Amino acid sequence: MANALDKAKSRFEGILKEQLDRIERMKSEEDWIDYRQVDTIAIGILGGDGIGPFITEHAAKVLEFLLEDELKSGRVAFHVIDGLTIENRAEKNQSVPDDVLEEIKTQHILLKGPTTTPRKGDPWPNIESCNVSLRRYLDLFANIRPVKVPKEGIDWVFFRENTEGAYVLGSSGINVTEDLAIDFTVTTSQGTDRIVRLAFDYAKKNGINRVTAVTKANVVKTTDGKFLSIAQQIASEYPDIEFDDWYIDIMTAKLVDKKRRTQFKVMILPNLYGDILTDEAAEFQGGVGTAGSANIGKRYAMFEAIHGSAPRMVDEGRAQYADPSSMIRAGAMLLRHIGAENRARRLEMALDICGSLERKISITGRSTGANGNEYVGYLMDTMKDGELENRWKSYQETT
Numbered sequence: 001m002a003n004a005l006d007k008a009k010s011r012f013e014g015i016l017k018e019q020l021d022r023i024e025r026m027k028s029e030e031d032w033i034d035y036r037q038v039d040t041i042a043i044g045i046l047g048g049d050g051i052g053p054f055i056t057e058h059a060a061k062v063l064e065f066l067l068e069d070e071l072k073s074g075r076v077a078f079h080v081i082d083g084l085t086i087e088n089r090a091e092k093n094q095s096v097p098d099d100v101l102e103e104i105k106t107q108h109i110l111l112k113g114p115t116t117t118p119r120k121g122d123p124w125p126n127i128e129s130c131n132v133s134l135r136r137y138l139d140l141f142a143n144i145r146p147v148k149v150p151k152e153g154i155d156w157v158f159f160r161e162n163t164e165g166a167y168v169l170g171s172s173g174i175n176v177t178e179d180l181a182i183d184f185t186v187t188t189s190q191g192t193d194r195i196v197r198l199a200f201d202y203a204k205k206n207g208i209n210r211v212t213a214v215t216k217a218n219v220v221k222t223t224d225g226k227f228l229s230i231a232q233q234i235a236s237e238y239p240d241i242e243f244d245d246w247y248i249d250i251m252t253a254k255l256v257d258k259k260r261r262t263q264f265k266v267m268i269l270p271n272l273y274g275d276i277l278t279d280e281a282a283e284f285q286g287g288v289g290t291a292g293s294a295n296i297g298k299r300y301a302m303f304e305a306i307h308g309s310a311p312r313m314v315d316e317g318r319a320q321y322a323d324p325s326s327m328i329r330a331g332a333m334l335l336r337h338i339g340a341e342n343r344a345r346r347l348e349m350a351l352d353i354c355g356s357l358e359r360k361i362s363i364t365g366r367s368t369g370a371n372g373n374e375y376v377g378y379l380m381d382t383m384k385d386g387e388l389e390n391r392w393k394s395y396q397e398t399t
């Protein structure tokens with residue numbers, strides 16, 4: 001027993017040291033990258049696995065079309081990066097193999113398809129999720145997830161903390177004895193400060209007058225307590241923005257409450273709650289297949305779907321029917337991130353028309369619906385000059 005305790009203590013000490021080092025790195029963090037100072041914006045395309053390569057290819061095709069001028073002039077360059085497949089990660093026994101990470105780090109921005117997250121009992125080694133690793137390795141601290149259902153008055157943007165909480169040490173728990181398992185959750189002042197400020201700045205810039213923090217600070221007193229009290233402090237620096245806070249349990253209920261949910265606008269949450277609530281939120285919009293996600297850090301940014309790799313669709317031979325909307329929405333966020341605001345907006349309008357307002361063809365995930373290729377064709381046709389504005393206007397008039 002003494003031996004088990006000593007071992008656990010020394011593991012814990014290692015974890016504490018790592019986190020203290022991380023705090024020092026955050027304190028001396030560089031400023032935000034300014035793409036105006038960069039000659040060529042390098043965009044890495046990572047297909048991932050499962051349905052990932054299918055839907056990523058569609059999104060890349062749409063971006064290629066919209067960034068044609070920049071690709072020609074060399075202002076933007078795409079690089080396909082292989083090696084994030086579960087087979088390769090399993091073979092190297094690394095969540096992101098060293099050589100793949102090295103290649104990734106030569107890019108500014110990533111468009112990344114879903115990747116399989118192993119779990120106990122899988123044929124793969126139980127390695128860390130490569131999403132979680134990449135978010136940590138590239139310090140992509142803000143996971144920004146918009147969800148919009150215009151007909152229902154829903155217009156939410158979630159700011160999920162992406163490098164701390166229960167996630168960052170999710171693969172570092174300790175089996176102290178055969179009977180005792182301990183996991184850890186982490187909140188730092190620096191890590192909370194940067195996500196909360198980003199959310200408030202976003203609200204301010206976009207004329208949004210309400211920010212809501214979601215925690216369980218009444219029970220998880222130390223880490224969630226810290227997150228909430230920092231949010232409260234920062235809120236006082238933004239007197240024009242109304243701030244409130246909710247607990248995660250009642251918040252999941254309130255999202256289903258049609259009268260209350262439209263009041264929420266910008267939400268800030270620790271990692272795990274952000275993971276859960278954004279899947280629920282996406283369901284109102286048409287499911288996780290329709291939601292894109294931006295992982296933003298000061299140096300790197302990664303755009304992806306909010307869902308997983310759906311290996312079952314591949315096993316059943318249905319991968320070509322997977323909905324690429326999530327990845328294409330992530331692509332729209334990528335466009336906005338590099339300053340192509342207009343094109344981002346046009347793409348989002350086309351997605352709204354094709355995916356909800358018009359739905360001339362629809363995706364069902366099976367041969368009963370359109371395949372990804374047909375859907376992208378429909379989307380591209382909708383984006384033609386003149387066409388988009390007319391169709392958009394007609395829907396605004398009828399709804």
Ligand code: IPM
Nearest residue numbers: 117129131132275306307308
């Ligand atoms: C997400 C996903 C990931 C997460 C998985 C695939 C590890 O659910 O991006 O929300 O839990 O963060």
Ligand code: MG
Nearest residue numbers: 275276279306
């Ligand atoms: Mg999730």
